[in-house]
Amino acid sequence: MSMSSPHWPAPVAHGPVDATVPLPGSKSMTNRALILAALAEAPATITRPLRSRDTELMAGALRALGTGVGGDSGDWQVAPGELRGPARVDVGLAGTVMRFLPPVAALASGEIAIDGDPRARERPMGPIVTALRALGAEVEDAGRGALPFTVRGTGAVPGGVVTVDASGSSQFVSGLLLAAPRFEKGVEVRHEGAPVPSAPHLAMTVRMLRDAGATVETGENVWHVAPGAVRAREWPIEPDLSNAAQFLGAALVTGGRVTVPGWPPETTQPGDALRGLLGAMGxxxxxxxxxxxxxxxxxxxxxxxxxxxxxELTPVLAALAALADSPSRLTGIAHLRGHETDRLAALVTEINGLGGDVRELPDGLEIRPRPLHGGVFHTYDDHRMVMAAAVLGLAVDGVEVENPATVGKTLPGFTDLWTSMLASG
Structure with missing residues (x-):
């Protein structure tokens, strides 16, 4: 566990919320834009990026490889440089950094040692390591298929066709595609296995590659990126729609109103699904x-x-389900067992610890609402567990949230945003 901060007493809502909550930028878009800007042929600006632990780790990793990433606050200015080692890269517990950075490191000249938080060493990495070797890169992982490992770069990667099992994470495909224009023959990724989760994230990768001038062709379980230059461009970052879940959910729990400004009318962000999911709940x-x-x-x-x-919407939706008027079944999410923590087991343990009735299914959760009581809600170094606890706390007095600071992974200042939302009710 990381150094914990004191417990946060999740505030109870004493009436309907009535608030407008501006959200910081999308983590998924920010970290993809950082990679594409680092691989581009000229400097670029990322406007309204998310500044959080996950994105600062990505910026730090790219700096370690020789990319200029500047701007103390607000926009980031990215100046591509010659990618080189020796370097050490810390991926923290960020899936996007641990899966997107190794293919970029393979383009560097020199040794790049990659490691992260203790839990990061348990997250699946084998598909990326195996794929990079198949594409002509040298990776030394002592046969573990996990962090830590070293990429021995020669300044170029042949590329070509590679087959991966990306059923554990769409990030295995996105990571290979984002660096693919700079591989000598480009890259064709073929997926074999159970369906790839988080298809909207793959659509985001493809759209952003095309926005950067890359030629991308897609078929069923196949993605082809041709070799070529990555065009420098300004990258405007949308608000992070997944981080809207708990704020919009507060409107449901309290019978109130919440508005998130700047919601794009069209987007590849998975969080846009909240519109239909919350609508289905009434x-x-x-x-x-x-x-x-x-x-x-x-x-x-x-x-x-x-x-x-x-x-990624599961923790907050599970918390809402525990407070609903009828039972819920959330399925298709077996892959959450390999996220920041085993999110299914964590949700069962913590909601039931407050008196709930949540049962694990082979690929999801069955939730029967019951009267809940206060208690400590453990968060397992998982930002979305903090958000789930906050939702429960709206209706349940005495919910004490362990280590709320872990929410800084994607939404620094969350507790202040939450408190001010309730204060405006």
Whole structure:
């Protein structure tokens, strides 16, 4: 476990919330933009990026390889440089950094040692290591298929066709595709295995590559990126829609209103699915020029949903389900056992610890609402567990959230945002 901060007493809502909550930028878009800007032919600006632990780790990793990433606050200026080692890279517990950085490191000249938090060493990395070797890179991992490992770069990677099993994470495909234009023959990734989760994240990777001038062709379980220059461009970052889940959910729990400004009318972000999911639970959902507004009717239904494409929304949806008026079944999410923590086991343990009735399914959760009581909600160094606890705390007095600071992974200042939302009710 990381150094823990004191418990945070999750505030109870004493009436309907009525708030507008501006959100920081998308982690997924920010870290993809950082990679593409580092591989580009000229300097570029990333506007309104997320500044959080995950994105600062990505910026730090790219700096270690010789890329200039500047700007103390606000926008990031990225100046591509010759990628080189020797270097040491810390990926923390960031899936995007541990899966996107090794293919970039393979393009460097010299040894790049890659490691992260203790839990990062347990997260699956074999598909990336195996794929990089098949594409002509040298990786020394002592046969573990996990962190830590060393990429021995020669300044170029042949590339070509590679088959991976990306059923554990779409990041295995995205990581290979983002660096692929700089591989000598480009890269064709073929997936073999159970369906790839989080398809919206793959669509985001493909769109951003095309926005950077890359030639990308896609088919069923196959992605081909041709070799070529990566064009420098300004990268405007959308608000992080997945981080809207707990704020919009507060409207449901309290029978109130929450608006998230700047919600894009069209997006590849998985968080956009919240519109339909919260609507299915009984929320009134409206997208307009002011942003996305969710109103809670006062009392709301449980949810039967396959969350395979949007697994990151599971912790908050599970918390909402525990407070709903009818049972829920959340399926298609077996891959969450390999996330920051085993999210399915964690949700069962912690919600049931507050008096809930949550049962693990082979690929998801079955949740029967019951009256809940206070207690300590453990967060397992997982930012989304903090957000789930906050939602439960709206309706349950005495929820004490362990290590709220871990939320800095994707949403620094979350507790302040949460408190100010409640204060405006």
């Amino acid at each position: 929320a009134e959902v409206a997208l307009g020029p002011d942003g996305l507004t969710v109103r809670g009717p006062g009392g709301f239904a449980g949810l039967e949903a396959d969350l395979h494409e949007v697994g």
